[in-house]
Amino acid sequence: MKDYAYFPGCSLKENSKHYEESILPVFKAIGHPLEELEDWNCCGATAYFSVDNDMAAAVCGRNLSLAEKQGKDILAPCAGCYLTLKKSNLFLQSGAPEAKKILGDLKRSGCEYQGRSVVKHPLEVLVREIGLDVIRKKVVRKLTGLKVACYYGCQVVRPYTDFDDPDHPTSLDALMEALGAEPVDYSAKTRCCGGLLTGTIENVGLRLNHLLLKEAKRKGADVIVTVCPLCLFNLELFQDKIIKTYKEDVRIPILFFSQLMGLALGLSRDDLGFSRSTIPLDAFWAKIRNGGQNV
Amino acid sequence: MDIQRKVKYEHELDPGFLAKIKRLSHCEEIDRCIQCGTCSSSCPMSVYMDHPPRQIIGFIKNGYREEALSSFTVWLCSSCYTCQVRCPAKIKITDVMYALKREAIENKIYPHRFSIPLLDKEMTKLIARDGRNSEMRLILRLYLKSFKPFNLLKMTPLGLKLMKTGRMSLKRNRIKGRKQLRALVKAIKENGK
Structure with missing residues (x-):
């Protein structure tokens, strides 16, 4: 199994602490301890898509770039983070002119992303990968x-x-x-x-x-x-x-x-x-x- | 009873509206709509909407710009994507709703002090500045800007429950790479022009 960087998002650090408090020990117990993605930023959830589409992809791009530099895929237990990161990732990997523009902006601000990260949900990894x-x-x-x-x-x-x-x-x-x-x-x-x-x-x-x-x-x-x-x-x-x-x-x-x-x-x-x-x-x-x- | 004309004449419509929306991200397929109504019947919010999703798509296709942008529908959409996975014409309906939200915000067409666009805007402001959301701070800002502060009192029992179980904090969350984030926000803004 590939190494995963754990992406908590805001909920697992505040109102849903018990999700973090249970998902980390569970992955440890089945032999795949998780490490938190260093200095992750908020995924933007549904809010950024409603306000600014370019920024929605860009804030996710920063996270994807952080994971890529560590050679890890992203594991996001929050459904909102999972979808938002995955959606933005597919867009950035699409090769569309708008996506290329944002990849350029990411590079210029020190968050170069080459499109190699994958975003997964723990349920997917547990049931489909670990088995x-x-x-x-x-x-x-x-x-x-x-x-x-x-x-x-x-x-x-x-x-x-x-x-x-x-x-x-x-x-x-x-x-x-x-x-x-x-x-x-x-x-x-x-x-x-x-x-x-x-x-x-x-x-x-x-x-x-x-x-x-x-x-x-x-x-x-x-x-x-x-x-x-x-x-x-x-x-x-x-x-x-x-x-x-x-x-x-x-x-x-x-x-x-x-x-x-x-x-x-x-x-x-x-x-x-x-x-x-x-x-x-x-x-x-x-x-x-x-x-x-x-x- | 005051009886008014309910249908617009062609010269009152915006003939360029469809082309404009089609150019937006994920909206390319919108004119493939066959008006089957699968979206409206799948939508858990339909019963609350002034115009169900099928009508919104119809508005866009036929140049009813005002109707599409001022409808409550786009704000009731909770992004459950049920319509999107079921659409036989493969229109990304949820993404079309997002595009309409952006259009409505840009053109300031939404009810005054209406909480949903305010929440979206406040949250993105927090993220662009701090890199993280701080739940309590976001909620406080939202109540101050949209509702009467009195409504905040109604939320007290919920807040107390969260406090008792250690699930609420007033602290401000921030990332270390804020300088990098600011550079990114600036780059996107400049490039967008």
Whole structure:
């Protein structure tokens, strides 16, 4: 496997610290410790594409250039960073006149990029490169009977579809199965959480997330696992407001897939950021302790 | 009841609008649209839109510049790319929405104090200056510029939850290579002219 430079992005350093706190030990445990990309800058997310297309590619170009100089590919756990870096990378590699112009600007400012970096998501690397057989062998604590709703959201599977299906992805379900958990048939798995709409047009954001929570409950899930910090933020931190607004008990823990993976690999639950959940995890722990049986 | 004409006459349209949008990044394929409506039926935001995506593409193709740029649709688009992967004509619809957002911002056609373009602009300002986003600072700036500060109080319970679990900080994040970043911003600006 090629060496990866870990690209945290802003979320994994602030509101989604528990993603970083679980993804790093997980990669270490399977024998591929990750190092953070030195002096990375913010990917620009959806904001730069909406304001300035050239700058959107340029700020990503600086990161790609940093990774290229280290001879590494980029591993971006945040769905937004993954998509933004990948999209800009494909554009810079395209040979289009606008792309060449930006490559020239990158060179002039000391960030020369020759187009050799590749951007990947941890889910892709775990399932498609390292492989479930390897992971299965490393599982020491099976998550037997834990019912998991696998939520992929948007930007990990769309618009780039090279490692999974854009409408019916299965990689996360397969990974959870390899850990011994039981993925439920979560039909909302790629329905949008609305991204930043919870903050900008709240009623729209709440409605979208209500649908996601409701479907997970309907399918009997004990937990929703996500691959994206913004999805987790919306589903977790707006849950109280959703319950109040729709007068419906859709309470359910929201965790990162890497937290469950860490547990299955035998890492201590104290080292996987579980204490950062704002939703009580008592029922979840009871299920883990009792091998999926309710107490 | 005041009854007004709902359809524009040809001389009121902008005949160069399609050509202009087509020249923008990722919008080259836009005139291949067959108006099938797959985008509108796939879009999770359609029910909130004044004009669903199919109509927006129709506006562009037929020179309805004002309608396309002043529609709420582009701001409701949350970049989920569902329409884009499903479009049978392979139009990069999400990217077309981005292009319209840039056009609308450039021409200052969006509702006053509307939070979404403000958020985009504030975030890019932070990144161009510091190289990193600082979540709390961004949120504070956004509330000051768009909403009444009173609305910030409504967010207090959420902020407290984040604080209690150590997921919020007021510190300003910055990269070391700010000089390099400034050079890059300058180079792009000069080259763009």
